[in-house]
Amino acid sequence: MPWPPKVFWVGAFLFYGWTALCWILEATMKINHIPLAPLWYAGIMGTFLIPLIMSIIYFYFPEKAEEKRARGEA
Numbered sequence: 001m002p003w004p005p006k007v008f009w010v011g012a013f014l015f016y017g018w019t020a021l022c023w024i025l026e027a028t029m030k031i032n033h034i035p036l037a038p039l040w041y042a043g044i045m046g047t048f049l050i051p052l053i054m055s056i057i058y059f060y061f062p063e064k065a066e067e068k069r070a071r072g073e074a
Contacts, residue, residue, distance in 0.1 A: 007061045011054040018050055 022041050025031040032038050 005062070007057055011058060015050055015054060018046065022046070 022031075025041075031041070
């Protein structure tokens with residue numbers, strides 16, 4: 001398997017893209033002045049859901065690739 005695998009780049013884009021999007025929204029649209037918005041975009045999404053999704057794809061896709069390789073498929 002070549003390193004870094006494509007799934008690494010998907011996870012990196014997901015995490016850092018979310019961070020950049022929130023940073024841009026804070027700088028331009030003042031989203032951090034909306035009540036409870038930082039709780040949702042930083043607290044819930046940024047520290048819980050996005051890392052959870054990344055851990056699932058980092059485990060799931062390599063496992064599927066190994067199963068496929070073990071069965072002898074291309």
